Amino acid sequence: MAAAVELFATRGYHATTTRDIATAAGMSPAALYVHFPAKSAVLFAISRHGHERTLKLVQTTVAKHPDPVDAMRTLVEQFVAWHAKRHVIARVVQHELTALAPEDFEVVRELRRTTENLVRDLITHGVEAGVFTVPDVRTAARAVLSLGIDVARWYSPTSRPAPEVLGKQYAELVLSMLGYTS
Amino acid sequence: MAAAVELFATRGYHATTTRDIATAAGMSPAALYVHFPAKSAVLFAISRHGHERTLKLVQTTVAKHPDPVDAMRTLVEQFVAWHAKRHVIARVVQHELTALAPEDFEVVRELRRTTENLVRDLITHGVEAGVFTVPDVRTAARAVLSLGIDVARWYSPTSRPAPEVLGKQYAELVLSMLGYTS
Secondary structure, eight states: OHHHHHHHHHHOSTTOOHHHHHHHTTOOHHHHHHHOSSHHHHHHHHHHHHHHHHHHHHHHHHHHOOSHHHHHHHHHHHHHHHHHHTHHHHHHHHHTGGGSOHHHHHHHHHHHHHHHHHHHHHHHHHHHTTSOOOSOHHHHHHHHHHHHHHHHHHOOTTOSSOHHHHHHHHHHHHHHHTTOOO | OHHHHHHHHHHOSTTOOHHHHHHHTTOOHHHHHHHOSSHHHHHHHHHHHHHHHHHHHHHHHHHHOOSHHHHHHHHHHHHHHHHHHTHHHHHHHHHTGGGSOHHHHHHHHHHHHHHHHHHHHHHHHHHHTTSOOOSOHHHHHHHHHHHHHHHHHHOOTTOSSOHHHHHHHHHHHHHHHTTOOO
16 A cells, blocks of 8 residues: 555556556565455555544544534644645545545545534534634535645645644634634 | 646546647647647646736735735635636646646746745735734745635535635635634
8 A cells, every 4th residue: 555655646546557556565466456456446445544544533533622622723733734744645545536436435435524524513513612603614614624635735845844833833723714712 | 728637637647648638639749749849848838827827816916905804805715716616727737736847847836936925925914904813924825825726626516605605705714714803
């Protein structure tokens, strides 16, 4: 999977062959085939892994922080820092969604839907608690996730600030965006 | 250029050949060669066009609206609506930057830098006028542009709300993010 991420990120998914992946991973094409019967199966494994990780982050954070402000701050800090640190894999996960097989895409779409619904619920919770004010919960949740995901597009090893600092700055911007005033 | 955008968007830049582009445009490879001596020259033309358009939007908006709140609202409304409406071309422009020839990339990078500096200046202007409060101007400018650009990744013909509505909602979210309270 690591070899495939590198190849997909540098050459693009479509220009990478299963033979390229096998060679980069130090395997024979036949050995690769045992684990991944098609190139899109490798992409699916990478994509599902990334999406499950995000869903778990959101679930864990919400469960751990009953206060919606604390939960949102922690969520954005970690989500943003991860997309900065792991921008190569995050870019592949986000930009090659259309290359997934239809049934695989459905699995990923369901993970994205569940994640987005949790973020919506968190914002709604904050609105009900009187700490957040937003024009539209759906669009606000979209914007929160979008800000984090897009970090992977523009962040590079020479970018500053450091991932954790960026996470903290973005958390403050997001809280402000959601109408929170400390 | 339109034919190339379609091909780059569906197959990816690396898997598209100049012959594919010529065929889709109803030209001979030789005729295409007269205008674009390499595939990367087609990508550069598309990318430069997109980036010049954005720079012009920011310049025009700032010149037209002396009030930083009005300027930022108009800028985000139009920037977001464009990325929603023209998500196919915007996606190619944003996601294939690394495929540009080094000297072409420098031209695009300069356009991006100029655009980002104008957005930073606008935020600084708002901070000085006492209408914006941000933890870090550089990160705030990055977040404003990032929110708009990322619309092209997730927006599809079936997405809602409509581009103009999304633009207005995002403009309110951005003003709030910048600490503006009406």
